[in-house]
Amino acid sequence: MKRLSHSLMLALLGLRDLLLSAGPLALIAVGVLVAAYVYLDPQPPRTVRLATGPQGSAYAAFGERYAAALQTNGIRVELIPTDGALDNLRLLREGRADLGFVRGGVADPVADPEAGIQSLGALFYEPLWVFYRPASLRRIQPERSSAAPAELPSLAGLRGLRVGTDRPGSGVPDLVGRMLSANRVDVSRLRIVAQPAEEAAAGLVAGRLDAIVLASASESPRVQQLLRTPGIALLDLGQAEAYTRIFPFLSVVTLPRGVVDLAADVPARDVALVATTTSLLTREDTHPALRQLFAQAAQTLHSHAGWFNRAREFPNTRASELPVISEGDRAINGTPPVWQRWLPFWASNLLERMWLVIGGLIVLLLPLSRVVPPLYTFRVRRRVFRWYARLRDIEARMDAGETPRETLLDELDELDRVANKVTVPLAYAEELYALRHNIEQARRRLLQRHRTPDNVGSANVTIDLQ
Template structure:
C-alpha cells in the first residue's frame, strides 16, 4: 500500500473512533456523573485514622489495642490508642464521640439509651474474670477455714482495692456486696489502678484487690505466680450469675497457669464478664469491618477460659450487632477478598450495586448512540448541500459571475474529495459529488448557450 492511501485509511480510522467517542459522550457523561455522585454519597473509602479507647497502660485492653493497631496498619489505617481508666471510661468516650471504637465489658452499657445513642457491637471478644486476690498470711491470721477466703463476706473490715472509678469495677463490686448484704462502708475501699494495686497488695498496704481483666494482663499473671498471694474462688458462682445475668460462670483449670508447677493446684470457680468491641454508628462501615476482621485474628484461639473459635461471637452481645460485625464473624467473606487488597475489595463491595444499577440504566440509554453516530457521520456530507444549494440558487436567479460560480463549485468538489466516511456511508458522499457535477454541467450549458 502506497503512503497516501495508508495515510487516508489511518485518517478514516481516527475519524471513526472520534465519531464513536463523541456519539457516546452524552451517555458516558451521564453515567460518569451518576457514578461520581454515588461515590460521594456512599463514601466507600474510610478515613486513614481511627481512635480506639483502651484501658490503662499494662492492661489487657492496652495489649489488645496494640495488636489491633498493628493489624490495621497493614491496610494503611493508623489506630490512635486512647488511654483510659477502663471499660466505663471507654464507654464514656464512645458516648461523647471522642473515640470511634472501644473495649467495654458486660454490664456497663445501657441497652436502651446506648442503642438510641447509636452505639453498636462488633462482637464479644473474650472473658474477663473477676479476680479477688488476697494475702495468704491474712487468711491464716484470721483463722479462716482451710486457711483461705471463700466468700465476699469474709472481706468485712479489710482494706480492699476495687480499681479506678472509670474501670467499672467499683460499680460491679457494689452489686456483689449488695447481694451479700454488705455496704461499701463495711470495707475500707481504695481505688488504685491495677498495677499500683498489685504492688500495694504485695507490699501489704492493702489486704485484698478486686480486678476484672483478661489473663493476658501482666499484673494478673504476676499475682497468680506470687506464693504470698492467693486467689479467692467463687463457690457460689452459679447463684451470682442468676442474680446478675451479665456475669458468666467460668473455671480456671488446674495447672493452666504453670503446668509443671501444678498452678493452680485445683480448678478454681470464678465469675466473668464478657468484653465486647463497641463502635459508634458514625464510625465508617469499612473501619467497623476491619476491626471485626481483626478480632477474628486477635481472639479466635483457645484461651484459659474458652476453646478455639468460641470468640469472637455475637451470641452474648448486649447491644445490637452491626452488619459488619455479624458478616465478619458469622458470614463467609466474598471470593474477591482473598485476592484484592482491602481498599479495592472494600470499593468493590460497596459500589457493585451502584455499578450494576448504572449498567441497567445505561442499556436503554445506549440506544441513542447509533442514531447520534449516524447523524454525526452524515452531517459531514449533508452540511455541504447548503453551500451547493446556494450556488444553484444564484445560478437560477442569474446572479453572480459564472466564472466565480465555477470556481466555487471546483472548491466545493475539492472539499468533498477530502471528506472521509466509512464505506457504509460512501453512497451519500458519491451522491453529493454527482450533484455538484450536475450543477456544474448546468452552469457550463448555460454559459455555452
C-alpha cells in the first residue's frame, strides 16, 4: 500500500511538472482562442426575423416551414407578416428584418447590393396568374353576346373589365402596370382595384370582379381553389416569350395539362404563363451561421419537384437577380463539410467559423512546443540542484575551518534528510543519488580532516615514551 502511494505521488508530481512546463503555451493558446472567439462571434443569436407575406399566402406557409426547420437547432424564427415582396424588401432595407422573400423585378440590382442586401439563392417560380370570368367577356360586348369569345386573348383584353390585384405592398400592381403599358394600355383608364388577395379572389367568385391578377407560388391555397372553381378560367398567355424579352426578370413556365387534377383533367390543356423567381434575401450583417442554416433549410424545403420545375432545379444561383452570398452558394453548389454530418450545430458552427484560427494556432504552437521538454527537465532537476548551493556553502565553511565540526555535521545530516524526501521521476533518479553521494563524500572529508591531527598527536606521544 505504501509503495502504491509512493508511485501515485510520483505520477502526480510528474503531471504537475508537465502542466507547469506547458502552462505558458496553454495560456497563449487560450488567449488567442478567446480573442478570436470575441472577434469572430461564432455563435449566432437565438432569434432571427423573417419577413414573410399575408396570412394564407405561399410566403406565410414557407415561413412556417423555415421556423420549424430552424427550431431543431434551437433558433426561434420571428415571422413578420407583410403585404408581400415590396414590404419585405422595405423591411430589409430599414434593418427591421434579417431575411425576407422577394420576387424578381422588385429589388434594385445595383443599389440593394451596395446597401448590404444579398441573396441566399432563388427558391421557386412565382407565376403571374390571371383568372377571369368568361361570362364577363359577353357582358362588355352585348351587341355580340352570342359571338363574344369565351376566352381572354391577352392582357390587353382586360380593357373594360373590373380587375382586382393584390395590395400595393405585394408589388403586383406595379408589375401589372408595367406589362399593360407594354401593351399600350392606359392603366389609369382601367377599373383596377388593389386589395388583399383573399378579398380579390372572393370578389371574383362572387361576381363583383371580372378578373384578378395574382403573383404566387403554386402552393398558394387561393390559387389551387380558383383553378378548381367552375366558371373561372385561367389566361393562357400566348405572348409569354415576348414578355421575357422585354422584362428579363420574367421566365416562361408551362402549367401542364392535368397537373392540378388528373382525374378531372384540370387544366384541360397546357397553359403558358410568365413567372418571376422568388429569392430569399438577407442582410450582410445577419449572422453568418443563421444565413448558413437558412441556406441549408432551403435545400430541403425547395428541392422537390413542382408544377413548374423538376426535382433539384431549386434552389439555384442562376435565377437570382442579386449576388448570392457565400453561405448560399456553398449550400447550393458546394459540398457540406464532413463534420456537419456528425457534430451538433453549435459544435459544427464553432469549428467552421474558427478553423482558420485553430489551424494557425497549431502552426504557431508546434515550434514553440519544443521548449516544453527542456522546461520539464529543468523543473525536475531544479528540485535536486537547488540543494547543491547549500552543500557548496557547507564545504566552503569546512575549508575555511572557522565553523565547528559538530555544526557542520548537523547541517550535513539535515541536508541528507531533506535530500531523502526529494521525489523525482525514475528517469531523473541519477541526479538525486548523485546529490546524496556528494553529501556523504562531504561528511567523510569532514570526519577525515578532523581525525588526522589526533592520530598524529598519538603517534608523537608514543615516540617520546620510547
